[in-house]
Amino acid sequence: MTEAEKQQSLPRIVSPQEWLAARREFLVREKEFTRARDALNAQRRELPMVAVEKDYVFEGPDGDVGLLDLFEGRRQLIVHHVMFDPSWDEGCSSCRFQIRDLGHLPHLHERGTSLALVSRAPYAKIQRYKERMGWSVPYFSSYGSHFNYDFHATLDESKQPLLINFRTKEEHEEAVGPWDVWGHELPAVSVFLSEGDTIYHTYSSFSRGLDILLFTLNYLDLTPLGRDGG
Known part of the structure; x- marks a missing residue:
């Protein structure tokens, strides 16, 4: 401009x-x-929830862990599906912005909620990337598991029938256009609740649905120049 x-x-x-x-x-x-x-x-908060029946395995700094371990003993878990394909050397720039924009996690912990990042890249790549970025937020690899596919943060018809922001492929193409124009990885958040050893999936959101989580952009929305800045 x-x-x-x-x-x-x-x-x-x-x-x-x-x-x-x-x-x-x-x-x-x-x-x-x-x-x-x-x-x-x-x-x-009144939406129904569904039991998670698969035993997902993630790799983290202490080796292999299950989904329940990501709760860190708390009742609620928010997972950021960070776009990081196994063939890439680093996560996508928009996800990087979102991670840098995260608030003070102990505020969530005080309310019985944990937050973790999950990517499909192998953990060795994630570890190097996390160290380079200087991040302390818990970050795990779902490499080799169906976790991202099952929660529709990675789109691959050979792994799971496509559901793109809760639309089938046909519904999406009719309403929006080609489904793969932005690639196979989506920015997404999934929310889980634990009751004893049982885990429930309560909510997921994608793309612009994550907009409300961005501290910087929501502050910029208060200004006359908006998100373009000065």
């Missing part, structure tokens, strides 16, 4: 009285959105 275009996109300059009137009018919209978001969050 040129400097002239930036100037044209700036808000109108008004008096303090006009600003207050416009802000109060917009506040009504914000309150409507807040109430709608609260209602949506309540409905999300």
Whole structure:
């Protein structure tokens, strides 16, 4: 964007009285959105859940572990499916941005929730990548397992019937277009609940559904220049 275009996109300059009137009018919209978001969050918590019946194996710093180990003794687990194909040398840039944007994990821990990163790349690659990035967040490899395929964060018809953001391949192509235009790996989050030794899958979200988790972008949404910045 040129400097002239930036100037044209700036808000109108008004008096303090006009600003207050416009802000109060917009506040009504914000309150409507807040109430709608609260209602949506309540409905999300009421979604049914399904038992996880497979024994998935992950590799981490202490060797092989199961899905229950990723909970670290807490009742809830959020998994970030980080796009990192086994043939790649590092994870994708958008996922890297998301990991760098993560908040203070002990705040989740205090509320009985763990967060872990999972990629299909072999653990040796993940370990080198994690060390290079300076990350301390728990990061595991699902290399050789069906974990990413079963939760539709990796799309491969030879492994699992395609479900692209909860649409079949045919539904997706009719509504959006070619399903593989962005590749086979998707940015995704899956949420799990443990009851004793039983694990339940409660929620998953993909692509723009992860937007709300990005600290930086949601702060930039408050500014007049938005996500493009200055």
